[in-house]
Each structure stands twice: as C-alpha cells, then as structure tokens.
Amino acid sequence: MADVKTQYFNELMINRIFDVFAKLPNLTKNHPEIRKLYDLGKIAA
Numbered sequence: 001m002a003d004v005k006t007q008y009f010n011e012l013m014i015n016r017i018f019d020v021f022a023k024l025p026n027l028t029k030n031h032p033e034i035r036k037l038y039d040l041g042k043i044a045a
Contacts, residue, residue: 003042010038 014037018029028034 006041007038010040014038 014029014034
C-alpha cells in the first residue's frame with residue numbers, strides 16, 4: 001500500500017513541475033526517465 005501512495009505522490013509532484021515549466025518545449029511526460037521518477041522511493045520486492 002505504501003508503494004502505491006509513494007507512486008501517486010511522485011506523479012503529483014512531477015505533474016506540478018510540468019505545470020510550472022510548461023513553456024519548455026523539451027519536456028515530455030511520455031519519457032522512460034520520467035517513468036523511473038514515478039517509481040522513486042518504492043520498496044523493491
């Protein structure tokens with residue numbers, strides 16, 4: 001359950017960053033490195 005909560009928190013923070021820096025054309029949410037950030041802090045099974 002903690003992993004799901006951590007992932008949703010990470011997604012929320014990343015979406016806020018994208019909202020602030022939305023004017024940069026290089027930012028894309030569909031990037032493998034962004035997917036890694038969603039999993040940051042999750043417990044490895």
